Amino acid sequence: MHLGLKRALLFSVVGYLIAWLSEYSSIHNGIPYGYYYYLENTKGHELWVLGVPFMDSLSYVFLAYAGYSVALMIISPLMLSGKRVCVLETKRLRNSLSARLLGALFFVYLDIIIDPIALQGHKWFLGAVYGYPEKGVYFGVPISNFIGWYVVGFLMIYALQKIDGSLDARTDYVGFKYSWRYLLGPGLYFGILIFNLSVTFFTGEYHMGWVGVFIALLPTVLGYRIITAPRSSEEIRKSLTSHLQDFPHSAVPKIP
Numbered sequence: 001m002h003l004g005l006k007r008a009l010l011f012s013v014v015g016y017l018i019a020w021l022s023e024y025s026s027i028h029n030g031i032p033y034g035y036y037y038y039l040e041n042t043k044g045h046e047l048w049v050l051g052v053p054f055m056d057s058l059s060y061v062f063l064a065y066a067g068y069s070v071a072l073m074i075i076s077p078l079m080l081s082g083k084r085v086c087v088l089e090t091k092r093l094r095n096s097l098s099a100r101l102l103g104a105l106f107f108v109y110l111d112i113i114i115d116p117i118a119l120q121g122h123k124w125f126l127g128a129v130y131g132y133p134e135k136g137v138y139f140g141v142p143i144s145n146f147i148g149w150y151v152v153g154f155l156m157i158y159a160l161q162k163i164d165g166s167l168d169a170r171t172d173y174v175g176f177k178y179s180w181r182y183l184l185g186p187g188l189y190f191g192i193l194i195f196n197l198s199v200t201f202f203t204g205e206y207h208m209g210w211v212g213v214f215i216a217l218l219p220t221v222l223g224y225r226i227i228t229a230p231r232s233s234e235e236i237r238k239s240l241t242s243h244l245q246d247f248p249h250s251a252v253p254k255i256p
Contacts (some may be wrong), residue, residue, distance in 0.1 A: 001181040002069065003164060010163045015156050019060035022152045032148030035080050038130045042068050053129075059233045064156040066192065067107035069185020074223050077231060077239035079252065086252040087182035088236075088243040100154060106189065107153030108146055109178045109219060113196045113212045115141045117207075123203040139208050179251040190220075 116139035136142030
């Protein structure tokens with residue numbers, strides 16, 4: 001809906017390969033996340049690829065996109081039109097270093113919330129899936145894991161940007177007529193956060209849950225303040241002009 005079907009399919013493949021290679025390397029060499037291992041409880045019940053559950057690596061794809069889309073919303077000008085929120089992104093912003101760096105950071109924030117409760121999978125329907133040879137300092141998770149997530153998130157978003165740029169000349173924006181398409185990624189992002197925090201409290205991990213709430217609260221509040229910062233009509237007009245030059249079929253109000 002946002003980037004187009006071809007981009008989505010290509011990123012699914014390329015992003016999965018990057019994620020799978022990172023996991024395969026880490027369970028064998030400890031790079032980039034540090035050493036960890038998958039429990040073989042689900043072998044025979046789901047697809048494994050050379051020791052790595054297929055769905056685990058695939059989940060990195062939509063997590064990376066969610067982080068990238070939140071970064072885009074923060075660095076792009078916004079325009080309110082009635083009840084619609086229009087993200088006035090441009091090709092330059094979509095392929096910028098800022099989107100890559102910030103998107104990778106939001107990608108890591110997801111893991112900061114997800115990984116600790118995933119380690120407690122035996123307490124909820126996820127089940128015991130993986131573990132670390134040595135207990136890490138953050139609710140059992142080693143700091144090396146988050147460093148690895150940032151590196152991998154950066155590479156995955158960079159791959160998405162290269163895919164996007166390589167197809168720039170083609171019409172592949174199936175969701176252009178829907179102005180809310182820009183909100184799908186951020187909606188997914190915060191849905192994941194809320195779900196995992198809810199599970200954390202549901203399982204009785206209150207300390208972990210409140211730490212997660214306060215960790216997620218700071219970037220959420222900062223992001224909200226940046227997004228809602230007042231802009232002059234001239235700034236909005238220039239931003240809208242730039243947006244429509246790159247995406248002339250975008251479902252935003254046209255300049256009279």
